[in-house]
Amino acid sequence: MDGPVLRRAAIGTAVVAAAVLGFTVAMLLPGDDAARADRPTTPAGAPVEAADGVPPGEADPDGAGTLREGDSGPAVVELQKRLLRIPDVYVGGSTDGTYDAVLTAAVARFQLWYGIRGDETGVYGDDTRHDLEARTTPAAG
Template identity: 60%
Template sequence: MPTPAEPGQPHERPVLEPIRVLRPRNTDALAELFREMTQETGPYEAVRLPTGQPGTEADTQELPPVGRRRPPAERGGGVHRVAVAAVAVLAAALLGFACALLLPGRGGQAAAQTPPATTPAPATTPPAATTDPDGPGTLREGATGPEVIDLQQRLRRIPNVYDDGATDGRYDTVLTEAVARFQLWYGIRGDETGVYGDDTRRDLESRTG
């Protein structure tokens, strides 16, 4: 059984040396590719470019140098084309605007030409004749005539109702108070207070003959 090393003493072990592994490179494929590129055999063939005759100096045209302004004669064509294009765009815009204005106008004219539908007027029923609730021969304040005189004369025959009252044929406030007094004293309830209606007339005529 091995004894442990004493403290402070180095431990003796075999030293490991690095191992280098050499692997041969596969250069056969690279050499074959290079060989194919250098050989003239293949699907392509060399074609010689045709050489034409050199042109004369009159066939060449000198280009204007950079930065030089073109003369007005040369600039006229470009300005003319731009102006024509602008006029065409403006004319198209005006035409579209005119069409947009005319279309609603035509619809409005057609609507204006169409006569509006006339609705028949509702049938109006003549108002019913208003009848006095106190009777057809009712007399009230403001009335005048021979019937008022007959009323005044009959009331003067009833004691303490219309004593020394006028018989001028006018239904005034004094006569209204006399009629109301007669209705109250004799219990007449069918007519308005102070109004000489059917019930008051019937009772007064029965008492005065």
């Protein structure tokens, strides 16, 4: 092969690699429009959702005790401490008890890396909880 052919092949390979990397990163970032599109909207005067994102009187599809962005408290601290024990999932993450965008991304990363399918991406539901608890010990006080 001569120089121009190799150069074109290298450029083509770089473009494909960049596209794959960009797609992968986009799938892990919270707050994209596609994720919001499948969330129901609340018309004016309708019942407001509870802090866990589930309308009053309805069971959470991800299981009782599900945690998601916007939640806070001791259960979130427990989740944060457990995720810190999984290499490279929540590096330098906070244990402040706030389920923020960084924690959502860490939960999504954990789900992706360990093939957890039963919960919404970035949501700490029953399937994610069982897998994380099987891989870690309870958080120390």
